Amino acid sequence: MIETSDKPRIEFTPERLERAKELLTHYPEGRQKSALLPLLHLLQEQEGWTPTEGMDYIAELLGIQPIEVYEVATFYTMYHLEPVGKHVIEYCRTGPCMIMGGEEVYAHLKQKIGAQDGETSADQLFTIKPVECLAACGWGPCFQIREKYYTHLTIEKVDEIIDELRK
Amino acid sequence: MTSERPKILTDKTHIPGIETFDVYRKNGGYSAVEKALKTMTPDEVVEEVKKSGVRGRGGAGFPMGMKWSFLAKPEGVPRYLVCNGDESEPGTFKDHWLMKTIPHLLIEGMIVSSYALGANTSYIYVRGELMYVVRILEKAIAEAKAAGFLGKNILGSGYDLELYVQPGGGAYICGEETALLESLEGKRGNPRNKPPFPAVKGLYQCPTVVNNVESIATTSWIVNNGGDAYAAIGIGRSTGTKLISASGHLKKPGVYEIPLGLPVQEFIYSDEWCGGIRDGHHLKAVVAGGSSVPILPAAMLLKTASGEDRLMSYESLSDGGFATGTMMGSGGFIAMDETACVVKNTWNFSRFYHHESCGQCSPCREGTGWMEKVLHRIEHGHGSMHDIDLLVDVAKKIEGNTICPLGDAAAWPVASAIRHFRDEFEWHITHPQEATRPGAIFKGHMELV
Numbered sequence: 001m002i003e004t005s006d007k008p009r010i011e012f013t014p015e016r017l018e019r020a021k022e023l024l025t026h027y028p029e030g031r032q033k034s035a036l037l038p039l040l041h042l043l044q045e046q047e048g049w050t051p052t053e054g055m056d057y058i059a060e061l062l063g064i065q066p067i068e069v070y071e072v073a074t075f076y077t078m079y080h081l082e083p084v085g086k087h088v089i090e091y092c093r094t095g096p097c098m099i100m101g102g103e104e105v106y107a108h109l110k111q112k113i114g115a116q117d118g119e120t121s122a123d124q125l126f127t128i129k130p131v132e133c134l135a136a137c138g139w140g141p142c143f144q145i146r147e148k149y150y151t152h153l154t155i156e157k158v159d160e161i162i163d164e165l166r167k
Numbered sequence: 168m169t170s171e172r173p174k175i176l177t178d179k180t181h182i183p184g185i186e187t188f189d190v191y192r193k194n195g196g197y198s199a200v201e202k203a204l205k206t207m208t209p210d211e212v213v214e215e216v217k218k219s220g221v222r223g224r225g226g227a228g229f230p231m232g233m234k235w236s237f238l239a240k241p242e243g244v245p246r247y248l249v250c251n252g253d254e255s256e257p258g259t260f261k262d263h264w265l266m267k268t269i270p271h272l273l274i275e276g277m278i279v280s281s282y283a284l285g286a287n288t289s290y291i292y293v294r295g296e297l298m299y300v301v302r303i304l305e306k307a308i309a310e311a312k313a314a315g316f317l318g319k320n321i322l323g324s325g326y327d328l329e330l331y332v333q334p335g336g337g338a339y340i341c342g343e344e345t346a347l348l349e350s351l352e353g354k355r356g357n358p359r360n361k362p363p364f365p366a367v368k369g370l371y372q373c374p375t376v377v378n379n380v381e382s383i384a385t386t387s388w389i390v391n392n393g394g395d396a397y398a399a400i401g402i403g404r405s406t407g408t409k410l411i412s413a414s415g416h417l418k419k420p421g422v423y424e425i426p427l428g429l430p431v432q433e434f435i436y437s438d439e440w441c442g443g444i445r446d447g448h449h450l451k452a453v454v455a456g457g458s459s460v461p462i463l464p465a466a467m468l469l470k471t472a473s474g475e476d477r478l479m480s481y482e483s484l485s486d487g488g489f490a491t492g493t494m495m496g497s498g499g500f501i502a503m504d505e506t507a508c509v510v511k512n513t514w515n516f517s518r519f520y521h522h523e524s525c526g527q528c529s530p531c532r533e534g535t536g537w538m539e540k541v542l543h544r545i546e547h548g549h550g551s552m553h554d555i556d557l558l559v560d561v562a563k564k565i566e567g568n569t570i571c572p573l574g575d576a577a578a579w580p581v582a583s584a585i586r587h588f589r590d591e592f593e594w595h596i597t598h599p600q601e602a603t604r605p606g607a608i609f610k611g612h613m614e615l616v
Contacts, residue, residue: 026331028245028288031371036353037336041295062353075355075525076336078295090296094257095458095515096414099507132339132519133257133458134296137499138413138420147298 010054016042020061032062036072040079049080077131084127085120087145087165089113094133097140105141106130108155112162125166172439173400175388175408176381177424180268186303188310191271197316199387203279204324207390212283216386218394220406225251225342225379226457226497228481232394237366238284239374247375248286249351250277250383252293252300253335253342257458257519258499261410262380264422266293266300270307274330276383278316279390281328284376288329291380292347295335304332339523343571344377346525357527358571381410402428405480409495415502416450418442429479431455432469435502448504449615452588455484456496458516459576461583462509463493465616489583505615506608509591513584514542520577531574534565538581545592548599555592559585 012020020039027034039061043054055069062069073079080088091097091106110116113126120127136142139151150161184190191197203212217232238246250273254262266273273291281289293301308330311317319327333351335341341350345359348370369375385407389397398406405427411434414420419442425434435450436443444450450465471477472491477484481495503512521535538561544550562578569575585592590611595602602609 026290026329026333028371031352033353034333034351037295037350038334040336041298041334068353072336072353072355076295076338078337093515094519095454095512096258096501098515099415099501099503099512131296131337132522133255135254135260135263135294137258137260137415137501138422139260140414144296147302149299 007051007053010043010047010051010057012042012057013046016046033064033068036062036064036069037076040069040073040076044079048086049082049084080127083120085124087125088127088129089143089145090129090131090134091143092132092134092136092140093130096133096137097142100140102141102153105153105155105158109143109158109162112158126162172424173408173426174424175397175400176265176269176272176384176410179272185269186267186271186307188271188307188314191269192314196271197275197311197314199275199390200278200282200316201322203282203390204322204326209283209285212279212386212390215389215394216283219385219389219397220394220401220404221382221385221389221397222405222481223379224381224385224409224498226256226459228495231378231382234366234378235284235376237364238376239367240285241374245288245371245373246284246286247370247373248277248281248284248289249344249347249370249375249377250289250291250380251342251344251347251377252291252297252380253339253347254380254497255294255339255342255523256497256499257516258414258454258501259412259457259497260414261412261422261498263297263300264412265380265384265410266297267303270304271311272384272387273304273380274307274311275316276386277330278311278321278328280376280378280383280386281330282326283386286376287327288331290331290333290351290370292333292335292341292351294341295337298334301332301334308332338525339519340525340571340573343573346571347377348375355525357525358573360570400426402478402480403482405482405495409479409498411479411498411500413441413500413502415453415500416445416448416504416507417502418445425479427478427480428483431477431479431484434479434500441502444502444504448506450502451505451507451615452503452509454493454499454501454503454580456494457499458501458519459572459579460494460496461489461492461579462513462587463491463583464587464614466614467491467587468493469616489579489586493583506606508546508607508609509584509588510542510546510595510602513581514539514546516580517542517577520573524573524577528569528574530565530568531577534561534574535577537561538577542581545595546603548595548603550592550596550599552593552596554596555585555589 059066222228341356346356365375517539521539562582566578
């Protein structure tokens with residue numbers, strides 16, 4: 001859900017602003033809106049999610065209306081429109097992963113972190129989201145945490161991964 | 168035995184460090200760029216690709232050389248090559264594997280293909296979930312540029328090319344080429360009406376070619392060895408090799424490069440390939456070309472209706488039409504043994520298409536939701552016999568009535584599952600308690616192999 005607010009302005013850090021400026025050189029003159037998806041990723045990398053204030057800032061950078069950013073951010077599934085935990089676990093719920101035993105593995109995962117689909121664990125460490133096919137079908141079941149893929153998941157492997165992240 | 172097989176995309180993938188420019192170059196990499204830019208005209212490159220007969224490897228199977236020849240070339244208007252690395256079709260992970268394993272093969276292919284098409288700016292659109300692959304490609308592009316294979320006046324040829332990687336944001340629909348172009352322009356991924364085709368009005372309303380990762384990656388080999396040599400591999404109009412993403416209940420799931428024309432039986436059971444079905448189990452059904460192609464019972468997959476061995480080729484897989492055949496699609500080969508429930512898997516795929524429908528066309532937006540709901544109630548023991556006919560009816564009303572092929576892709580798995588596994592659907596309705604028990608296995612008259 002998108003709401004306007006009086007929250008403080010969000011801007012890119014100097015290092016990310018440099019990356020944003022470099023991104024704008026990828027497109028022909030007058031076509032800078034093309035940078036929108038990569039800039040939303042950059043915002044999410046910095047903030048952990050895509051707050052409205054950050055989207056407004058991106059609109060300024062690109063010289064477009066804020067609504068043009070919101071309508072894109074809400075269309076694609078990767079942008080988190082609400083705050084999330086430190087680690088966002090996005091597990092593949094599509095056919096090939098499910099016939100490889102995904103159901104059992106993911107049920108264990110949810111029990112282990114103490115959160116259901118779309119929820120964040122009480123310690124704010126994990127948010128869990130079901131997603132569609134991650135293009136790793138032969139290596140399933142699988143999930144990704146931010147940019148990292150975890151494949152060939154078993155109950156034991158899930159325990160190891162979560163225990164490691166809790167340290 | 169393996170060494171006798173033609174390897175066009177995977178001949179170097181076993182070499183340690185092949186993801187780096189130096190190792191790739193030492194092993195003959197970028198020789199196609201040298202050959203094309205120094206000794207061939209762009210039209211000569213197009214001609215070789217046409218002669219090769221290579222077909223689009225993303226799923227549609229349209230001849231790549233012909234697609235290239237449609238590109239409009241108005242004076243003073245830039246042209247673009249966009250590589251489709253949005254790979255999102257359930258069951259498909261070959262482009263993911265290729266890009267992370269040997270990124271320079273794609274970059275080399277992008278350079279010779281861009282040269283052939285007269286594009287000076289090209290993009291590789293990669294699904295956003297694969298951000299780690301985006302970083303691998305960006306590093307490889309920087310290496311290639313530092314070595315003079317990208318940028319201004321490449322190898323002193325006078326040809327300029329800038330190549331960029333663009334991440335998506337998570338949307339299956341962006342694998343459809345016009346949706347991909349919308350997304351690359353920074354918009355929602357709503358497919359465009361065709362015509363105009365991208366070849367005339369594509370990215371930024373300029374002439375554009377969109378090709379799949381695997382398709383573009385083959386062009387270096389074609390430039391080096393000639394289109395005729397490529398066409399000599401394979402069978403009939405299915406020339407060359409194809410990457411198959413094998414998943415499901417196989418002993419050795421993974422990505423395989425097969426010569427087109429390989430018998431399906433051999434692909435599944437030979438130790439050279441998938442090594443058969445996991446121990447103690449039998450093959451029940453296969454989705455041979457990614458989630459959208461018709462599912463087939465094992466026996467129907469292995470033999471055509473006329474009793475011949477079915478082959479891994481565009482023609483043989485579709486032999487018999489939808490009555491008894493399927494499609495090559497993206498090469499996403501999902502094998503299911505007797506423990507897999509066809510109703511459950513069909514519901515799962517329907518949920519996928521409902522989730523991924525962009526919402527532009529009512530038959531798809533509404534129909535995919537209906538199919539998901541009806542399948543959910545059958546799977547959970549609340550269905551009626553009328554529901555089966557309702558599903559067939561909804562699928563029929565989606566098919567062919569949408570701007571892009573997502574509607575067809577959603578309809579075909581449902582229609583084919585009912586066509587070939589109707590008894591399993593009926594069992595869920597007549598024996599709900601038995602069918603919904605955890606671990607329930609349908610023991611109807613289906614022929615296992």
